[in-house]
Amino acid sequence: MLKAFKYRLYPTQPQLRDLDRTLMLCRSLYNAALQERREAYRKAGKTVGFYEQKRYLPEIRTELPEYKGVHSQVLQNVIERVDRAFQGFFRRVKAGQKAGYPRFKGKGRYDSFTFPQAGTTGVKLQGGGKRVLLYGIGSVKVKLHRPLEGRLKTATVKREGEHWYIVFTCEVEPRPLPPNDQAIGIDLGTNPHFLVTSEGERVEAPRYFQKAQAKLAAAQRSLARKKRGSNRRKQARKRVAKLHRKIANQRRDFHHKLARKLVNHYGTIAHEDLNILGLAPSRTAKGVLDAGWAQFLAILAYKAEEAGRRVIGVDPKHTSQDCPVCGHREKRPLWVREYTCPQCGTLLHRDVAAARNILARARTEPAGTWAAWAVP
Numbered sequence: 104m105l106k107a108f109k110y111r112l113y114p115t116q117p118q119l120r121d122l123d124r125t126l127m128l129c130r131s132l133y134n135a136a137l138q139e140r141r142e143a144y145r146k147a148g149k150t151v152g153f154y155e156q157k158r159y160l161p162e163i164r165t166e167l168p169e170y171k172g173v174h175s176q177v178l179q180n181v182i183e184r185v186d187r188a189f190q191g192f193f194r195r196v197k198a199g200q201k202a203g204y205p206r207f208k209g210k211g212r213y214d215s216f217t218f219p220q221a222g223t224t225g226v227k228l229q230g231g232g233k234r235v236l237l238y239g240i241g242s243v244k245v246k247l248h249r250p251l252e253g254r255l256k257t258a259t260v261k262r263e264g265e266h267w268y269i270v271f272t273c274e275v276e277p278r279p280l281p282p283n284d285q286a287i288g289i290d291l292g293t294n295p296h297f298l299v300t301s302e303g304e305r306v307e308a309p310r311y312f313q314k315a316q317a318k319l320a321a322a323q324r325s326l327a328r329k330k331r332g333s334n335r336r337k338q339a340r341k342r343v344a345k346l347h348r349k350i351a352n353q354r355r356d357f358h359h360k361l362a363r364k365l366v367n368h369y370g371t372i373a374h375e376d377l378n379i380l381g382l383a384p385s386r387t388a389k390g391v392l393d394a395g396w397a398q399f400l401a402i403l404a405y406k407a408e409e410a411g412r413r414v415i416g417v418d419p420k421h422t423s424q425d426c427p428v429c430g431h432r433e434k435r436p437l438w439v440r441e442y443t444c445p446q447c448g449t450l451l452h453r454d455v456a457a458a459r460n461i462l463a464r465a466r467t468e469p470a471g472t473w474a475a476w477a478v479p
């Protein structure tokens with residue numbers, strides 16, 4: 104299985120210029136390849152494929168010498184990205200979904216380049232992992248805050264605001280945890296709960312994370328007050344972007360820790376299937392957290408696979424309406440958090456009940472066969 108390792112790069116001033124130039128060249132190539140496909144499609148109704156476009160690359164490197172400073176496989180990867188954008192577009196069209204035509208990348212909208220075979224060419228770790236030699240850039244200082252594992256496959260060099268990072272993907276052997284027959288259901292919670300478990304545990308997003316969000320809101324208000332085109336607006340925008348990144352990092356960190364905890368303790372973890380959840384209008388009140396959940400569930404699935412655990416997505420329909428003890432179904436407004444089941448008299452917490460229904464569904468047992476429980 105593949106595992107990603109992200110490290111900060113510390114380029115010198117000349118290296119910074121080379122990194123920016125590489126991005127610029129990749130972006131130009133991306134837009135040119137996109138343009139060619141658009142025109143071929145518009146004029147002749149035909150599609151230009153990946154291999155067809157790839158064949159031009161040596162020619163481009165001869166005619167535009169600045170492209171010699173970029174590794175040929177990095178350029179191939181640019182063509183591959185265009186190809187992927189089109190494939191995604193055609194797939195969405197075919198599925199009858201709303202599909203935007205692949206777009207040109209503006210400045211600042213293209214922020215990474217990839218060495219697709221970093222294990223063999225283009226990238227080399229040096230000095231016991233203190234530096235990394237990048238084709239076209241040179242030997243760049245890197246901080247491996249955790250050790251790289253497995254067999255190196257790809258390396259992506261990435262700009263985030265003013266910082267640069269390198270993301271290695273490596274092939275690693277799964278490390279199964281000892282077998283565990285404990286099972287848990289999780290309900291993706293309503294604010295302030297990130298999730299609620301079938302055992303009644305309510306997990307909140309960490310305090311510092313909530314604080315950072317309040318800070319971000321303040322920074323955004325301040326940005327809105329600054330005059331367009333002014334220097335202070337530029338500063339304010341930088342501050343907002345920085346806070347965004349900080350929050351994204353904190354969120355990811357929180358997701359990793361929570362997923363790790365669940366995977367360590369339970370052999371089976373059941374959750375609502377987000378693809379189905381997206382269609383349920385009653386859940387729009389939870390919408391604000393959606394993006395976070397998708398990432399969390401992806402991390403959870405990944406860690407579970409690595410550890411040999413089971414993660415099951417179930418149809419979330421009615422999970423927040425059914426009584427997990429007797430199966431009585433009743434619609435309740437979202438603000439009703441705790442209630443007594445009119446049929447069996449059990450005192451229930453809405454999200455905990457939902458988590459228990461989710462777990463029951465994963466077990467494909469009727470929820471009612473479980474022992475009765477009270478709200479913890």
Ligand SMILES: [Zn+2]
Pocket residue numbers: 426427428429430431444445446447448449
């Ligand atoms: Zn009941």
